[in-house]
Amino acid sequence: MGLPVITDYAQPTAAELPKPRASWQPEAHRMALLVHDMQRYFLRPFQAENAPLAPAIANIAALIAHCRARNIPVFYTAQKGNQQRCDRGLQADLWGPGMSWAPEHEDIIEELAPRPEDHVLVKHRYSAFQRSNLETLMRVRGRDQLLVTGVYAHIGCTATLAEAFQLDIEPFIAADAVADFSRDDHLSALHWIARTCGVPMTTEQLLKAL
Incomplete structure (x- = not known):
C-alpha cells in the first residue's frame, strides 16, 4: 500500500508517440x-535530478510560461492532507491514508508554483473534474480543449483525460511533461489515451502549435 519506489527512465520521444484516432489540433483560444x-x-x-521527473518539470515549466504569456488559463490540482476516511473513500483501500497536511507533503513544488491569476483546485479523486468546478471554470472562459501535464500518467492524468472526453472537451496530454511508476506504465497510458480519448504530443510540438 502507498506509492512505490520509482526507477529512473527516459521520457518518450516524438518517434515513440502512438498515432491518435482523433485529428484534433491544439488551439490557443x-x-x-x-x-x-x-x-x-x-x-x-522519484530521483528529482533524473529522468523522468527532471525533464517533466522543465517541460511543464515551459508550457506554463507559454500559456501565461498567451492568456491560456492555467489550472492546478492539489490534494489536502490528513483526509478523513469518509472523504478519502475507496482510495484509502488502494493507497492508504495519503499525505499529511505538512508543507513537505502538500506544497506544489517551487519550480511550478501557481500565481495569483492561476486556479488551484482541491483534488478529491483520480479525475480533476470530480467534486471540482473545473468544467464550469473552463466553460465560462470559452475553453473546450484541455492539456494535461503532471503525475501519474496512468492514474489521475488518464482519468482526467477520459472524463474530459466524456464532457465533450478535447483532451491532450503532453507526453514528455508527465511521469509515472515506470516507462511501461507511461507508454501504456499514452497508447490507451491515443486509442480511446485524446491526443499525445511532445512539449516541443505543443509549444509550436500554441
Whole structure:
C-alpha cells in the first residue's frame, strides 16, 4: 500500500508517440492547461535530478510560461492532507491514508508554483473534474480543449483525460511533461489515451502549435 519506489527512465520521444484516432489540433483560444498533482508527496518516489521527473518539470515549466504569456488559463490540482476516511473513500483501500497536511507533503513544488491569476483546485479523486468546478471554470472562459501535464500518467492524468472526453472537451496530454511508476506504465497510458480519448504530443510540438 502507498506509492512505490520509482526507477529512473527516459521520457518518450516524438518517434515513440502512438498515432491518435482523433485529428484534433491544439488551439490557443480554446485551450486550458492542467498541472496535475505536482505536490511534494507525489514526487518523493522519484530521483528529482533524473529522468523522468527532471525533464517533466522543465517541460511543464515551459508550457506554463507559454500559456501565461498567451492568456491560456492555467489550472492546478492539489490534494489536502490528513483526509478523513469518509472523504478519502475507496482510495484509502488502494493507497492508504495519503499525505499529511505538512508543507513537505502538500506544497506544489517551487519550480511550478501557481500565481495569483492561476486556479488551484482541491483534488478529491483520480479525475480533476470530480467534486471540482473545473468544467464550469473552463466553460465560462470559452475553453473546450484541455492539456494535461503532471503525475501519474496512468492514474489521475488518464482519468482526467477520459472524463474530459466524456464532457465533450478535447483532451491532450503532453507526453514528455508527465511521469509515472515506470516507462511501461507511461507508454501504456499514452497508447490507451491515443486509442480511446485524446491526443499525445511532445512539449516541443505543443509549444509550436500554441
